[in-house]
Amino acid sequence: MKFTNIKKGIAALTVGGLLFSCQDLTEIDKNPNSPEDVSSNYIMTYVLSNTGKTFFSLGRDGSKIGAAMQYMQAGTNEGAAVINQYAWTQESWNGYYEILRNNQLIYDKGIKENNRFFQAIALTMRSAVFGLLTDLYGDIPYTESLKASSGLFFPKYDEQAVVYKGIMTDLKQAVTLLNSLESKDAVNPTSDILYKGDGKKWRKLANSLRLRYALRLSDKRSEMSALGVNIQTEFTEASADAFTSNSDDASMAFVGASADNSAPGGPLNSPNPNFLLKPGQPFVNKLIALNDPRLQRWIQPVQRKWDTKVTKETTVTVKNSYGESYSVVYVPTTATNVDTSLYVGLPVGLAITQAVAYNKGNDATAYNNERNPYISFLHERYRKNTDTYVPMNIITYSEVEFILAEAALAGSFGATDAEGHYKKAIRASMDKAGVFTASYDYEKYYAQPLVSYASASNKLERIMEQKWLSSWFGIESWFDWRRTGFPALKAGDVAQFGKALPIRYMYPSPNQDPSYLTNYNSAVERLGSTNYIPSGQSKDHPYAKMWLIQGTSKPWN
Template sequence: MKKISLILAIIFLGQFLQSCYDDFDEMNVSPNNAEEVSPNYLLSYVISKTSMQFYGLMNEHTDIAGTLQYTQRGTEFNAANQNCYQWGKGSWNAYYDILRTSQLMYELGEKENNQFFMAASLIMKSFTFGLMADLFGDCPYSEALQASTSVLFPKFDAQKDVYEGVLTDLKTASGLLEGLDPKLSVLPSSDLLYAGDRDKWIKFANSLRLRYCLRLHNKKEELSINTVNEFKDAATKVFGSNADNATLVLLGLSDENSAVGGPVRSSNKPYAFKPGKPLVDYLKERNDPRLQRWVNPVERKWDFNASEETTVNYTDIFGDTYQMTIFPTDDTSLDTSVYVGLPIGYDNLEFLGNYNRGDGIRDYPDERSAYISYLTPIYFENSNDFVNPSLITYAEVEFILAEAALLGDYGVSSVEDHYKNGIRASMDQYKILSEAQGFDFDVFYSQPTVSYSSSSITNKHELIMTQKWIALWLQAESWFDWRRTGYPDFEPAANPAFGPALPLRLAYPEPFADPQYVEKYEEAVSKLEKTGFVPSNQSNDHSYSKTWLLQGTGKPY
């Protein structure tokens, strides 16, 4: 039903909403009148567009994925963009397009006295406004979405105020939902996340509250909201399994609902995107089967013990078989592993094209190096359950609770239980526990490099955040976590654009020429704090400047 509804939403709203954005007053509510629109359609639109916008921000092809060392761009002329942090200006037009529709949904819900649509609007708006504050810092918030009242150039609200507004609206939404019948007044097929399940929407709202309470941990003394009490209140009503995940099912039918690596959106398979070496090595060292869900074995493998070239069939832990050619070598500089990632932060095309090739023949196109792993076939399909975009997951919630228990301020006990649950939830999300042949989770967890109780691990905070980084594979939340904590302790790019450090934010969109907007933009930029990696002759509006959230915290550097 989710898929049917999304098709209807795309066909109908793609034609209707675009022509109506400039005059929302012409949209009414009755589904019985051909000239009026039900908020059910708006709900489908907001969920699908929000999820796809978030997916577009953080998939295997994005700059942020490269920064987090999930993937690297190899053998391609613009490798520096992703690998070396040569980021340009950000954009928020798509976010405000979604927010306008969400605001309309709230207004129609209010007119119909349907509190579900009001609550859903608050939750989805909070997700988007919170994300914009995460990415940019100060942004239009309190005066946004008011063009109909002639507010054409809204002020940039302080990042702090946006976050407080997000937490307030999420709490309000949870309260509205709790007062409703469990069977919501919504077409189940229009709710692309939860098919009208009230309790799951409540968990969604409160799980986001946990995310933002912890986001603000280092600045909680500067807030007018008590985030410790907010966290405690929300923690009783959060995700309890992967069935609660806020995940959109991709259809694979058009650009708007297909995975980025499939033939609908990629005319040629994007082999240039390789898994990052730190990620691959971390998973290999721990015999973590998630590696085999995400990463292919190499097509040509070096072997110190081989005496002659041999072609074999390699079968992974899921029973998938790949043809692999074994080559003998005594060159100790080569990676002889079955899974080989690309080193971080290079834009030298000769290096990228020849990495791990040794004296082997180069009979392949630049992007098709047989000596480096590709991503698995699931990332070359138009749709696959393992690449559906999630706004927040149960695994993330468990790691939030683990960190909160470690920090000690939030009324959560048993760090290890939540930490272990987070790893298990991640593996269950990728069907490791049910499909990995011969895999024993308890044996895996008992490894000294994995177990929370291991005496060899002295920095428990780093352990939690590093395993969370793995669990949040291809999710932007890992970047926000790294900024707040400094973990994982990423090695900067080999050839970074602005010095040996990772970026901290997106630069604002190019400012409008209108003096009213420029004045507000410059005020927001003046509050950013340059780090030593921002060239002296460049604006504060730079990817290496600190927003309020990081100022004075000493994090991540």
């Protein structure tokens, strides 16, 4: 696969809408379409927006990770094999490398023009995207990638430790560059759709990513030390200047003006509203048990609610904490096998015949399979082109506080006050979800025995459970679960490879060129076999262990 080729007609040009004026045709030695003639500001907009969309799409409704973390389930046969059964197939990485190719242009031009700001932005985004790739797949093309112009079309797959070392090195260099910015090191604020040219916020982002990866590598400290990376030092340095509020979030909003800049679930991208995907029961039930106000931001009430207190069907107008009204039909029942909650999630891993009929009880009405009224729908905001509470997040302040809480609990990263960070993390997530636009008593929520840090018998599990809730439709919870085993999620009955959740993405279908196959096979051979890989199948499998979790009992043996 020639993922190092520079794409003809560079995509960044279309994003920037760059127009070239007429030129003297005698200047045939100048190519106005050559990438080196493109302003980095135009390319930066492309890199930032597409990185944001990539992170968003990996966790959104209908995604593999969203399903694995049981944020949602398929309520019909469409997509059920992947979502409910974890029958994951090979996944292309062309989009990631296209972002990286364009990002490399920013870095190279930053070097050529001695612009430290562009260099630092490119190093930070390079780390975010390469970090995402290795988190998903394991060993990846890294040191030899992006070199097609030099004739290197089939780069080797670097070992994961080498990739992580490069990420930590690049992020540290980015911080150094951002600490030495001068007035000449400028970017166009309108092109920087993330931070509007604010170098201090970019420095906080680089440091926050250092925290993410230092914690990710906490079980591999000795191996990283052998490569010259001191995880303890990296964490300590980064924590001194990382995110300190939600205003620091590496977060972008969908514009909602065209299909390219709108949320995937909105009418510009999805003409038919998506009702086949249902919120997952484990997630919904946990929010209900905690009386968590984020439930009403993310999930809608059922349209028909079983109720033991009514004697005939009664239509009730239900208003949530945010003033949103829903018409709900309360249906009388004496049955004990139906869910009488106002918010009902779909159990994990049901056979499709069961999923379609779930919670319908003795109601024989032939409802459209997608619109079973006895199961909640995702909130309507996930069927809009843009919404305040549906952003593209790369990393958030809430995540940083959860990282600091876990580090303080571990006691080996110099962080202290685990409970203080844990409490700030939850509050930051709630603030981002708009909980405090309504009158809400956070202290009362936090004091609950199932939320309070002090009342937890397993404090790591408590931290990771709340981080899972706060990561709704995000991807970090999957990486955390893979590393810690928390939250203790269970696969459903139809899981294809047994009672376990998948732990990696499969490589793209290998190019049959001998050079490519040699590199691919070497990477596959380094993966660790597990009992969930059927005999005779390749180790390029969703249940193979990458280096990051080899030698551990996590998330399962």
